[in-house]
Amino acid sequence: MYVKSKMTWNVVLPAENLDIKGLMLQKAIITRLMSEFAAKKASKDLGYFLTVTTVGSIGEGKVRQESGGVLFPVDFSCLTFKMLVGEVLEGVVYTIINKGVFLRCGPARNVFLSHTMMKDYRFVPGENPYFTSPKSSKIEKGVTVRFVVLGQKFVEAEKDFQALVSINGDYLGPIS
Amino acid sequence: MAEKGGKGYVPPKGGKSALKSPVSNGDKSKKGKAVQFDSEDSFESDIPKSNGEKGSAPAGKGGKGGKGEKVANGTKKPTAKAPSSTEKTLVDGLPPNSVCLMDCEAAEILQGIQDQMVVLSQDPDIKLPVSFDMGLSYAKRGGNLAKPQTVKKIFEPLKKHGVSESEICLISNVGPETVDEVFALVPALKPKMSTLKGPLRIALDELAILKDALAKLKESI
Structure with a gap:
């Protein structure tokens, strides 16, 4: 916010x-x-x-x-x-690993959405890896995701924040 | 915390008109608490606990407290408590001289400064933080051209129902289409669902009309 x-x-x-x-x-x-x-x-x-x-x-x-x-x-x-705990924000996916995805949300670059925080999604490896759910929604590079902030940490040395977010909940997830 | 404790153990004032007053008073949490604790000694130890939980827990937990209290007595009490806990959760990490802004308000301010930078950038001494551009593009992401003053007016009636400034900012930033979406994304409002549904629906309808009109205007230009 x-x-x-x-x-x-x-x-x-x-x-x-x-x-x-x-x-x-x-x-x-x-x-x-x-x-x-x-x-x-x-x-x-x-x-x-x-x-x-x-x-x-x-x-x-x-x-x-x-x-x-x-x-x-x-x-x-x-x-x-500032990202506030409990706040709903939107971020753009820029890196995908099997443990989750990294998003950019405004000036914040280290926003991590763990695979444990996206129920029903499974990792699909490959040249362009992505996460997919049975409802056929896909989280891949460039996709905008609406998430809720679970917690954050300020790294003094880098003058940057690291945030943990979740899409477990109604009306959260990739935005078409 | 000291204040909370204080509220919890002040009861003598509230006395016996007790049980109904929280229901009729709605948002006046102080009276509600005092009355409740006094009349039901057995719950005295439970209620402060739920208070504590709410204070520290994220917004999502507000609903649970509500349920518990419904059992104890009338339905309005959770309504009174939840907003304070939400307010704490959201604004807790911010210094006292700070206020939350809607994305459209921030976009207007940042855009104004960027427009001035065309002239100001001729002076190499004038610098903007590295986050400026990302902050501006995030604020403008919805392509929402509505004036912040108009959006504020639309949500103004919600304040009468105990919705705080920061909650209004949250609602506005999320850009919900339905009332259910608001309650899902801002769970702290759930205890007030019955009273808020109407005004929220009106506000969201007005906002939708405004956005439609602005989109059409943009197309015609």
Whole structure:
């Protein structure tokens, strides 16, 4: 689900970016904020960082003794994407193995649907492996699947989430 | 948790008008709980347990609690409890200054920013996160051109029946065609099924009409 949040970050502006013209200073602060936001990629609480939507107030700058840079506290709103446990989402299958399938769901790439979480489906090996059910629905590469999120884990080193999902339930499964 | 415990053991207030009040009060969970616990001492230990379960369990388990309580007494009590547990399950992992958005709302915001990027990208210092494009394409996946304000208006009446913002976002994002689909995909709403069926049907019908009209408009253009 998409989440809109209010945050306050401290933005440090290097001395060379300081400008006596107010507007240019404001632009430099916002640009710096956006680049730090982009570099952070994701957080455990908020999910994947998508964009800064609005910048609220920019606080008074404090000069940092060591570097000569100036630290500004900035209030802003941002948009993120987080998979919530119990949420129903859609993903596109990009890898199939005998243990299950990997899906891509928006910015999330490590969404795993285990074969134990797709009742009645059986694995069909081959050059283009797929899972099929007696009702003749097929889960193969490129197919969009509607699933429910069972759990997720944030991998700090990769700044990425791993999610476990299921299609056991009504109205879940491949979407035509 | 402390609050819950508190509710459970506050009963003295609620007293004896007890059994019927939860039925008539519907969503006023506090009163319902107090009254119930007071009147049925033998259930006192059971009910907080079911509370605890709901708090920690995923949305799907809401129904079970409901059944148990029907046996204990009137049907409305589970209705009152379930929403709070759902709300917790869904929004639990989010910081307090956060709100859930519908996909169409997110699509509008992200599209607006992408449109501005045509100009802004001339400045190499301005960067967007790597997830931006994937986030935008996921938000636009349904090809739903409906304005978020219109969709919000359509689902607005559901709030009167105790459906939370995040549940409305869930319903809208799933894009259900039938009422049964809503209850299957958002199981937390099941305890309110009887009261929600009508308003939900109206909302889904309106949404279907809106989508049809927009699709036709798109074709004609």
